[in-house]
Amino acid sequence: QKEVEQNSGPLSVPEGAIASLNCTYSDRVSQSFFWYRQYSGKSPELIMSIYSNGDKEDGRFTAQLNKASQYVSLLIRDSQPSDSATYLCAVNPLGPGGGNKLTFGTGTQLKVEL
């Protein structure tokens, strides 16, 4: 079983729609969760971090965390063509104070169509 799982996609959504990206993780003690955006040929760019159950909103992005279900998601409202990229879910299985070893999923490719 992969430690962090994401659907590889591509996930296609029309411009202006809500894009929903999902991620599950296997280690129950995980404490820190991150979403990165990676454009082709570029480096991963941090867009959201979440540490507690519930929702966290930042502009058009909302991260949702459910530790009981070992599930973290990213919603992108009013999707724009510039949001087309690969979105990487990353999990810190050791938690604060235990070292900061991020485990990444394989990423979901998002395509926002005009």
Add this chain to the structure above:
Amino acid sequence: DTAVSQTPKYLVTQMGNDKSIKCEQNLGHDTMYWYKQDSKKFLKIMFSYNNKELIINETVPNRFSPKSPDKAHLNLHINSLELGDSAVYFCASSQEGPGTGAYEQYFGPGTRLTVT
């Protein structure tokens, strides 16, 4: 600009050679990392240094040797390069401890290594 920088951006070399990649961060972070992203785009941690001390070493061949002269710099030296070492290598940094932005890792632009 505050950032994580890496040199070189591209590195093309032959099998058996030795090469180094340099990384610098001016974010004031105390922890730095090396990641490898393979041809399938899977990103995997290789090493982590906290205040010049090695804290994560992920079963990487000992041909790979990281060195951290100070907490703002982390270099990666690779001996006897092999075809399978071809990948993009990313440096990252983070600030440990509680507080806003703790444990968030920020990545450099990457070094694309091609071994022929």
